Amino acid sequence: MDWHLHLLLSLLVVFAVEATTTKHMKDFIRAVESIEAVNPGLQMLDVVKGLRKAAGFETELIKQYLGDLSDAHDLVADPSVTSYVSEVINHSLSESGKEKGVVLTLDGSNVALTPMLLGLEAGLQSTVQGLYPLTLTHNLVASFLHHVHNEQTTVPFGTKGFWDSISSPKVYALSDLPSLATDALIIGGIDGFILGSEVSTSNHRERSLSDLLKSYYSHQPDASPRLISQKRRMNFKKLVSFSLLKSQMVQALTVRHNLNESERKSLDDVMNEGFDQFVHVYAVCPNIITRSQWGAAAFIGSPSYLSLPVPYLFIHHTYQPSTPCTTFDQCASDMRSMQHYHQQTNGWSDIGYSFVAGSDGNLYEGRGWNWVGAHTYGYNSKGYGVSFIGDYTSTLPIKSAMDMVRYDFTSCAVNGGRLSSSYSLYGHRQATSTDCPGNSFYHEIQTWEHYQSYLP
Known part of the structure; x- marks a missing residue:
């Protein structure tokens, strides 16, 4: 040789x-x-x-x-x-x-x-x-x-x-x-x-x-x-x-x-x-990364439970982190960072969102299907809050991430008896004074199924 x-x-x-x-x-x-x-x-x-x-x-x-x-x-x-x-x-x-x-x-x-x-x-x-x-x-x-x-x-x-x-x-x-x-x-x-x-x-x-x-x-x-x-x-x-x-x-x-x-x-x-x-x-359902998989800290105290199915779905962007995560390692790190900020700085029991969409093809479990979140003041016990990692003021999430939430997540939630089949979809800004989920993204979700312009 x-x-x-x-x-x-x-x-x-x-x-x-x-x-x-x-x-x-x-x-x-x-x-x-x-x-x-x-x-x-x-x-x-x-x-x-x-x-x-x-x-x-x-x-x-x-x-x-x-x-x-x-x-x-x-x-x-x-x-x-x-x-x-x-x-x-x-x-x-x-x-x-x-x-x-x-x-x-x-x-x-x-x-x-x-x-x-x-x-x-x-x-x-x-x-x-x-x-x-x-x-x-x-x-x-x-x-x-x-x-x-x-x-x-x-x-x-x-x-x-x-x-x-x-x-x-x-x-x-x-x-x-x-x-x-x-x-x-x-x-x-x-x-x-x-x-x-x-x-x-x-x-x-x-x-x-x-x-x-x-x-x-x-x-x-x-x-x-x-x-x-x-x-x-x-x-x-x-x-x-x-x-x-x-x-x-x-x-x-x-x-x-x-x-x-x-x-x-x-x-x-x-x-x-x-x-x-x-x-x-x-x-x-989409691929859902569980709390234990992304390395979540424990919930502080005892969670309150949702009454299912819930009637509302609220769309958010994280704003910070402002850059979309495109790998599992980075998205998991972003989840831990957000949870730490929500718990240690905001004084919340846990990360506020129900689920978080990465640009890596995964949906990340936050409070999940059953726990009341801290995502939309006045509506936390009535709906899920799904956030997209990134700042979407002037850009949109990648199409695969939007499709994952728009089609796969909603089908999963409705078919699983967790989200009402007649659910109403809103942007976070419709419930409180905020720019969330960003101007570009908010215009986009107005074209999605179940979007409603009026929030009761």
């Missing part, structure tokens, strides 16, 4: 070893890059199967759809890189609520790598019939069954979590009652379904795995390409057949013969209600 190439490959391995200390998608991609560098000539499918073999991940379900790993390549890699890959690919839940096999992405999502890679492998093998079971069906059915037997200590699906550090994530812990289909497993499954569908019908399979993941999980401005993680909900709705997904789940449940009649009835109820809720959360 040419000594220049040998030196380059050695440096790549060292770089990957140093980088793969945290559970971030960019670190996993760096590890994949280093493996590709010392295993030249392998196709994307070879690398995906080789990673699974290195991680020792194989089950009867996987064999049924993808075959065994007898023909998978033994990837050459530094032992520390192999160890890291195995650690971040293998998914597990501990009794203490720690979830392993999850990485944080640039868009603020938490992705379980196993279902993402399985979906990719199914697509690359053109085993499209395995996309649903390997990415979503199996995990959802297992979680619904588990919930039937453990109703008091679990939820049907979608338990979210938080990292010990956003900048250097190493430990991911669940923030609510556990489920076997956690939010990270579902997001990983959705990404696996999208990427698997894409590579099964396009020339993406000619790319390297690291290049595909790098482009999909990258941060891009508003005019970003279609195939990107920030648009996973849009792509998922476009590609998935919810009727097929549900029928496969029903079929999987019919083979369970160890349930008595009462358990079967309970399971049917959980499955039907749970599936509708799954569609609501992952196909109707």
Whole structure:
């Protein structure tokens, strides 16, 4: 081997070893890059199967759809890189609520790598019939069954979590009652379904795995390409057949013969209600970053609760911060900064807004769905206050952020029974003496559905 190439490959391995200390998608991609560098000539499918073999991940379900790993390549890699890959690919839940096999992405999502890679492998093998079971069906059915037997200590699906550090994530812990289909497993499954569908019908399979993941999980401005993680909900709705997904789940449940009649009835109820809720959360609602995910401080005192559904929606801009945040890291930092100002300077119990829209594709939970806010004097107990990070006196928020609130948030709130279907929308300035939400933005929201010029 040419000594220049040998030196380059050695440096790549060292770089990957140093980088793969945290559970971030960019670190996993760096590890994949280093493996590709010392295993030249392998196709994307070879690398995906080789990673699974290195991680020792194989089950009867996987064999049924993808075959065994007898023909998978033994990837050459530094032992520390192999160890890291195995650690971040293998998914597990501990009794203490720690979830392993999850990485944080640039868009603020938490992705379980196993279902993402399985979906990719199914697509690359053109085993499209395995996309649903390997990415979503199996995990959802297992979680619904588990919930039937453990109703008091679990939820049907979608338990979210938080990292010990956003900048250097190493430990991911669940923030609510556990489920076997956690939010990270579902997001990983959705990404696996999208990427698997894409590579099964396009020339993406000619790319390297690291290049595909790098482009999909990258941060891009508003005019970003279609195939990107920030648009996973849009792509998922476009590609998935919810009727097929549900029928496969029903079929999987019919083979369970160890349930008595009462358990079967309970399971049917959980499955039907749970599936509708799954569609609501992952196909109707925007991606909502919870308080624990952005690092919120505790509410001071005891919150008052809204009487739902509320009749009003008030639109704000933050003014300060005046610059729109375009990354999860920056938006989360802005949320913490605003909460600190509202609590420590204003003397409020918490950040005042119900929700806050970033320009990174995420909606951030403030007081949330149930707590009375401090956003619109005289109307806090009657409506939600949604603010956009930035000063919109002379400019507008990016279109994707406006669409997220105008369409996705309102549909989510109305369908979830939290906002009246006949709600009235106002700018903050209509309720008090203020320029909020900025002249340009206020003119814009006057064109939105449900806008009212008169505030009673």
